[in-house]
Amino acid sequence: MSTPSDIPISDLPHENQGWIDSLTDRVADLGGVVLDALAEVGSMSLFAWRMFTWLFSRLPPRGTLTPSFYQIGVLSLPVVALTGTFIGMVLAVQSFAQFRMLGMETRMGAVINMSLVRELGPVLAATMLAGRVGSSMAAELGTMRVTEQIDALSSMGANPIHYLVVPRFLGCLLLIPALTIMADFMGMVGAGLFSIHLLGVDSHHYMENTRQFVSHFDLFVGVFKSLFFGGAIALIGCHRGFHCNPGAEGVGRAATSAFVLSFVAILFLDLMLGIVLDAVYYSIWPEAPKLF
């Protein structure tokens, strides 16, 4: 192996030349990353387009829908319920001291339940779904890709998007509202029981404040947002699986990237939908107090 002292001085790059080369290399690397990201967005958009054309032309066989719905909805319920309960209790613990200092413990119900219904319920249910279902979809479909089972489906005249992706998309889209409501409900129960029975907050005022401040529109906002989260989780998980690289490493990467991308998509969609739904809210109730 040659050391820097072995290299003839004439072969060493000129100082300025080296600086320009290093800069162009970095620009090229950055360009490569941007192009890869654009290609990924394009590939995902085409995948979603193909899925929607199949979704609106023909429903998949019932035999494919039932297992997907069971896997996505029924098997996710316990973990979503458990997470919701604990988050409700944690919120109660964290907010109690602050509210007590102000002598406003009974307002805890309004704040905790509003946070749960508008943000934490839908985001938690979606995160759990991305971790439990999104990555498992990517791993399952990735394994099917690697072992040529997806090609086998195509070779037998069954469209893999119609057969594999549409049922998973429908499962996530239609069942995530139920999971969100479950997370909301269990969070409220957890926070309520903890606040009233363990922290000694007055139950009547806790409930009354909740009823006064948490509206149907807040519940609608959470459930409506969850539809987008569910759709994104299914599309990202299935897309990662369909474009999985060969081998065990490829399947592992597909599963990991499905979760990471889904999580980023959930947070991004949450922000965008939050802004849009706020605008809708103020267009319906213009007299409501505004942030800005």
Next chain:
Amino acid sequence: MVHASSTAAGRRPLVSIERLGVTFGRNCVLRDVRLRIQRGETVAVIGESGCGKTVLLKTIIGLLNPTSGSVWFDGQDLASLNERELTQQRIRYGFLFQQAALFDSMTVAQNVAFPLRQHRTLPEAEIQQTVVARLAEVGLPDNVLGKRPAELSGGMRKRVGLARALVLEPELMLYDEPTTGLDPIMSDVINELILSTRKKHPVTSVIVTHDMRTAHKVADRVVMLYPSARLKPDEPQVLFDGPPETIEKADDPRVTQFVRGEARERLMELHQQNG
């Protein structure tokens, strides 16, 4: 769209591959390949690993798109079909994958019945009857019906894959290395099954293999592909196209080397790389 040149010849080939090129990134796998397969023919495509045999097979069924050139099936250019039409067209094909590609989540019976349930509206009893008959044809007893693919040996999986591929009585059967990974006896069983399939059904077959015994035993015609990276710019990728009995007398030494299994310059390359 009708393939004009072939109709003029009087007898239209079932598969016509015209100046086919397939490139993945910078890797050119197939280059300017021309091949015509007549109805009823059994063609063995041979060549060393990485020469593009499987890619050729997947391009014939439309699982891979050509980078250049075209693939015609029964006078129709596959590129002119939309996704839905191509899906329908594939009912006329049967494909035996290298590792059988059985669906893990289904039993053997569900795997074999899959194409029937997908494309035919038949009573359940008739589907079961057909599944049992197809499995019997490939020499598998009734007690495998309820088993999962993971519980079967490699040879049994291949036979289930063959039963599934044949269940809709396809016009064109594509076999991707049907004997790879099997013991010599099971390889011969698969070869016999390919022959008996041809006797029972009027099927055209393309068999991708590097097993010369399979090529000699089942093929009417052998086509040898050579890796495009090793060819000179003006050389065709198909080094040999003729009956199996003439392949050993081929003029090109690269063909005879492959048939006899002689490494020669590959060994030299290996020695050069090592030191």
